[in-house]
Amino acid sequence: MTHPVLTRGRDLARRFGESFRRRGSRLFQARPPSWWRRQALLSGAGAAVLVLALVVLATLGGGERRVRLESYHGGDAPDGDLARRAKAARAALERQKPRGVYVVVDTYDGRLRVFRGDQRLREAVCSAGSGGALVDPRSGRLWVFRTPLGERRVQRKAVDPVWVKPDWAFIEEGYAPPPLGHRDRVDTFSLGGYGLYLGDGYIIHGTIFQTLLGRRVTHGCVRLGDDDLRYVYDKVPVGARVYLY
Amino acid sequence: MSTSISGWILSAGLAAAQAAAPAVPPAPEVRFLELEAEAAKGAELYLVVSLEPPMVWIKSRGLELDRVPVTQVEVVEHRSSIGPSRETTALELPAQWRVEARPPDPTRRVLAPPVLRQWTGTEEAAPVTTAAPAPSVPEPPDRYTVALTGGWVLDLGPGGEGPSLAGRWAQAVADGWSVLRGRPPARRQTVRLELAPEDARRLHHLFRRGTRVLLVGSAF
Numbered sequence: 001m002t003h004p005v006l007t008r009g010r011d012l013a014r015r016f017g018e019s020f021r022r023r024g025s026r027l028f029q030a031r032p033p034s035w036w037r038r039q040a041l042l043s044g045a046g047a048a049v050l051v052l053a054l055v056v057l058a059t060l061g062g063g064e065r066r067v068r069l070e071s072y073h074g075g076d077a078p079d080g081d082l083a084r085r086a087k088a089a090r091a092a093l094e095r096q097k098p099r100g101v102y103v104v105v106d107t108y109d110g111r112l113r114v115f116r117g118d119q120r121l122r123e124a125v126c127s128a129g130s131g132g133a134l135v136d137p138r139s140g141r142l143w144v145f146r147t148p149l150g151e152r153r154v155q156r157k158a159v160d161p162v163w164v165k166p167d168w169a170f171i172e173e174g175y176a177p178p179p180l181g182h183r184d185r186v187d188t189f190s191l192g193g194y195g196l197y198l199g200d201g202y203i204i205h206g207t208i209f210q211t212l213l214g215r216r217v218t219h220g221c222v223r224l225g226d227d228d229l230r231y232v233y234d235k236v237p238v239g240a241r242v243y244l245y
Numbered sequence: 246m247s248t249s250i251s252g253w254i255l256s257a258g259l260a261a262a263q264a265a266a267p268a269v270p271p272a273p274e275v276r277f278l279e280l281e282a283e284a285a286k287g288a289e290l291y292l293v294v295s296l297e298p299p300m301v302w303i304k305s306r307g308l309e310l311d312r313v314p315v316t317q318v319e320v321v322e323h324r325s326s327i328g329p330s331r332e333t334t335a336l337e338l339p340a341q342w343r344v345e346a347r348p349p350d351p352t353r354r355v356l357a358p359p360v361l362r363q364w365t366g367t368e369e370a371a372p373v374t375t376a377a378p379a380p381s382v383p384e385p386p387d388r389y390t391v392a393l394t395g396g397w398v399l400d401l402g403p404g405g406e407g408p409s410l411a412g413r414w415a416q417a418v419a420d421g422w423s424v425l426r427g428r429p430p431a432r433r434q435t436v437r438l439e440l441a442p443e444d445a446r447r448l449h450h451l452f453r454r455g456t457r458v459l460l461v462g463s464a465f
Contacts, residue, residue, distance in 0.1 A: 074272025089278035
């Protein structure tokens with residue numbers, strides 16, 4: 001049992017649809033199909049030209065203008081206040097600067113420099129992180145081999161450091177890594193004669209690939225030649241600051 | 246007579262005291278010192294860009310690690326022809342931003358072995374050699390942009406020709422899309438550093454997420 005209003009509505013809709021189809025059909029039949037195709041192509045091309053013109057106008061209409069630069073005016077601070085603030089800031093900066101021997105590593109040019117104050121004690125060729133990446137095909141885990149930037153400290157030093165190979169060292173060679181604690185993870189020769197540990201697994205160490213010194217080829221550690229490494233080991237104490245940039 | 250002599254001595258003493266007192270630093274310098282003191286509290290690197298001399302200073306803990314010369318420093322705002330026009334805001338110096346995202350590095354090498362062989366332990370016996378193959382080191386790009394906080398962009402590279410026609414076209418499309426969605430075109434203000442290609446490459450790896458960038462009028 002349908003409500004009479006609904007029945008009437010459906011009837012009206014059906015009649016309207018039939019009428020629309022008849023008229024549309026007559027309109028289509030009045031022109032050959034090729035005419036309609038041409039009209040469609042012309043309309044499409046016109047719309048495309050219009051959009052393109054708008055975009056070109058917008059592109060050419062855009063521009064640049066110099067930003068007005070204003071100096072910080074310091075509000076209504078009296079001169080005495082400015083002097084006090086400057087003194088406090090300078091003192092704070094001075095407190096942050098390193099005392100004693102420190103190391104600066106230029107990871108881009110591959111240079112390690114040892115300083116005491118403003119005096120440069122030694123400059124050595126080194127290698128730093130390649131910036132490359134490695135993907136574990138089993139898990140999708142990603143390693144990015146960058147040398148950390150900023151300030152670190154020498155946390156400890158070691159003679160004949162031992163490298164416990166992480167997973168990436170095997171995956172990079174195309175091997176599934178052996179279980180943790182496996183004896184093949186222990187490498188007693190790759191790090192050279194000395195190691196200065198900077199935390200998070202980053203070390204200043206030696207290398208068996210002397211010919212690559214000066215190039216960005218490491219997995220994040222800093223490699224040095226034998227003589228320079230011995231000097232750095234002797235001269236740089238535990239706790240010394242290392243600046244990497 | 247004695248009064249005039251004592252007066253002269255007094256005024257001379259006052260003048261000497263004035264000369265001995267440290268000059269009051271200008272407010273922008275004080276502000277910069279405060280910003281740098283704040284940046285130096287952390288162990289991270291920070292970069293100071295100065296307009297005069299045009300230079301990028303690489304610093305950490307207040308220590309100058311290196312400096313890179315810049316040919317020109319420009320601060321510009323991109324004007325969109327679509328959407329409502331806006332007044333250019335003034336930039337107060339010294340200014341400070343943080344890097345929002347690392348610049349793209351299309352040359353980065355990604356190693357992805359398709360399958361892994363079973364470790365047999367045979368590698369252990371491999372002879373140690375110092376004649377390592379010399380891998381080619383990919384160079385970072387010499388032209389790139391770095392997204393900074395507050396909608397600012399750092400544009401580094403040789404030549405100061407500004408955005409290319411293709412870039413402007415893409416921007417016009419993006420602006421149009423923004424307007425269609427009922428939003429004003431995004432504000433894009435750029436600090437453009439014109440520098441030698443090698444210097445641009447040298448700076449590329451320093452822009453890591455969170456790195457502070459300070460812009461100052463002159464290096465104090």
